[in-house]
Amino acid sequence: MPVTIDGQRLWGRIEAMARLGATPKGGVCRLALDDNDIGVHRQLADIAKRRGFRLLMDDVGNLFIRREGSDPSLPPIVSGSHSDSQPTGGRFDGIFGVLAAFESLEAIDDADIVTHHALECVIWNNEEGSRFVPGCMGSGVYAGVKPLDMAKATRDRDGISMGEAITQLWSCFPDAERRELGTPFAALLEAHIEQGPLLESGGEVLGVVTGMQGMRRFLIEVIGKEDHSGTTPRGLRQDALVDAIAIINALHALFWDGDDAIRFTIGHFELFPNAWSVVPGRVTFGVDFRYSDVETLKNLGDRVAPLAAEAAAHCRVSVNEVVNEPPVLFEGPVFEAIEAAVRSSGQPWRHIYSGAGHDCRFFPQRCPTGMLFIPCEKGISHNEAENAEPEHVAAGAQAIAESLLILDKQLP
Amino acid sequence: MPVTIDGQRLWGRIEAMARLGATPKGGVCRLALDDNDIGVHRQLADIAKRRGFRLLMDDVGNLFIRREGSDPSLPPIVSGSHSDSQPTGGRFDGIFGVLAAFESLEAIDDADIVTHHALECVIWNNEEGSRFVPGCMGSGVYAGVKPLDMAKATRDRDGISMGEAITQLWSCFPDAERRELGTPFAALLEAHIEQGPLLESGGEVLGVVTGMQGMRRFLIEVIGKEDHSGTTPRGLRQDALVDAIAIINALHALFWDGDDAIRFTIGHFELFPNAWSVVPGRVTFGVDFRYSDVETLKNLGDRVAPLAAEAAAHCRVSVNEVVNEPPVLFEGPVFEAIEAAVRSSGQPWRHIYSGAGHDCRFFPQRCPTGMLFIPCEKGISHNEAENAEPEHVAAGAQAIAESLLILDKQLP
The missing domain is CATH 3.30.70.360 (Alpha-Beta Plaits)
Structure with missing residues (x-):
């Protein structure tokens, strides 16, 4: 294959991000748009800028890191997840999907591959809903299924509104361009830890997600x-x-x-x-x-x-x-691209149904959408003991990078 | 009788104290030794000083306001209660007993009555246990049934220890003398709202308390x-x-x-x-x-x-x-003095058993002890809707003043 992700670089970023909001028990407390969460945004943005990637941010606080394609008329192919955590959360939930997408962009950039579509890594705002209720707010507003006004009016326990927190985020990103909410995607992919025990107990390294509760x-x-x-x-x-x-x-x-x-x-x-x-x-x-x-x-x-x-x-x-x-069904080009990338990896894999909800749940009606899972230890998640293996993290990112290139070729 | 309390002055003080920690719903949030609670201590102390009463404070933050007697060898006759409230508490629980005792001292002073024993009004620290757990801490430590070290080490939700709060209280009382913990009393009386429905439903104005759960x-x-x-x-x-x-x-x-x-x-x-x-x-x-x-x-x-x-x-x-x-039984000189004062008042009264716990529960083994109840509206207490009638408040204070004088004559 034409692209190979750098597993060591990726694992180093996993460790670096785990220091932002680290808890004494080895987990993470990184609530949406708190200082640590904004720190994740800023660190990745700074690396991206050194590569000449663009930064785009929307009115609900989602950040898109963009590597340009050769055809500016095409919508971007987007991958990513969220960077916020539960109050006593782990080091992989959300951030793994962000870093797998980010590593894919870096690896494709390192290989000097020119894609037709722009490729973007997205950090969705406030997926966990621990600071601002409910969760999946950034993705839901972007997809048009949740009203922006309601999201911005939501307040945390200290009385700070999501709107105020987004203003604070924007103030840390004078270098970001404005992304209109709802700007179409060519496709959306999300990698995530399984947050359940099935892959580990079956000895599989990768799971192609068929749907979501x-x-x-x-x-x-x-x-x-x-x-x-x-x-x-x-x-x-x-x-x-x-x-x-x-x-x-x-x-x-x-x-x-x-x-x-x-x-x-x-x-x-x-x-x-x-x-x-x-x-x-x-x-x-x-x-x-x-x-x-x-x-x-x-x-x-x-x-x-x-x-x-x-x-x-x-x-x-x-x-x-x-x-x-409602429940979600994954099918079509993204599902097929992920399955093709996973099949060609030589890793043991399976189809798997998602018990957890994820940001990409709002998008199957809007663009081709799919998800990839990697195992997490004992299925434990939303817990400081949450853990994943470096080789599984690398295998997941490799499959995302390959899926992006497959989709770039196949999609109009 | 030789003493008549001033019902208007007393009701004015009830209203003044209710402004310290007043809640929008007409109740009080005055947690132990917060600024409002210390404000109660300071306001009463300032009035007391103008009359020449002495201020004594002990290591656990109890305040004693003392009108001297003619025989300095006698232990004081003490009455009072607490000034702290529940987080959504009412305007009478605790503070009524403090103000009934304080009014008694003022009325006896106004009448130029010379007593053999010193008479004291006590404000026990942290009865409610809402800020520092458990409650009845000031009285329990004074009586020797709770250790001082444990009380001072207890912390509130902001991490402030009771010891630090007591230091803060002392800093507002450079004019207080030191009272040794456990200094004996000749007698202890406590007036309180019933915090139950029996007096109101029976049409009684006063209740002579027989014991406590x-x-x-x-x-x-x-x-x-x-x-x-x-x-x-x-x-x-x-x-x-x-x-x-x-x-x-x-x-x-x-x-x-x-x-x-x-x-x-x-x-x-x-x-x-x-x-x-x-x-x-x-x-x-x-x-x-x-x-x-x-x-x-x-x-x-x-x-x-x-x-x-x-x-x-x-x-x-x-x-x-x-x-x-353990449960408490009230009997002996204080019980009899309160009953005599209540009988002579001409008000309807009854014997009554206390469902609530009160500061004086630790004292029956140490000195003659007793309690007096007045009605509270619908029996509602530990609630911002807590209410009592001005004439019941006055009748309770009058009975305390008379009981103090009866005990001063009877006790050695």
């Missing part, structure tokens, strides 16, 4: 009454925690499936005023429900609000659906 | 494993929230009593890392259990740790008992 999320608020915990009889209480637990018990029963295929999680839970001597007056919690089948997503998801209302014995309950994303 | 508190920590919520099957999870809820379900069953006499509350609950996309790796929550009977406190309380261990299916659980306080 749908997701529905509900924010449930239970409003009771604060009272003194030493004096108020149970019969006179409106204890928001008691009703929240009744609701969760009912939800656990609703979402129980014998074959353990449904993903049901309550990862966000807060109680107010959170004082030992005070009967809780308010609880908010978040339901995250994911599945591959549209009908099941509809039927079970639509039961959440009525079931919460039934289960609450003493308190008022409100249920707001904050995310409703 | 015992309390046991347990801090339960559930340690699981963080994982990606979209990819990790239920069977591979160690979801700390799932196990925490199993434990709480078991605790609700254990503490259920048909006659609704047991007080069982989970008012403190935190989940980590508290992100929608992450299976919770850790949950901590606090069990608050109160009852009047020593045997039941022992039997049910001792079941908490083994039951939590049994109920947790996937996670490690640790249970730490952080409070174990």
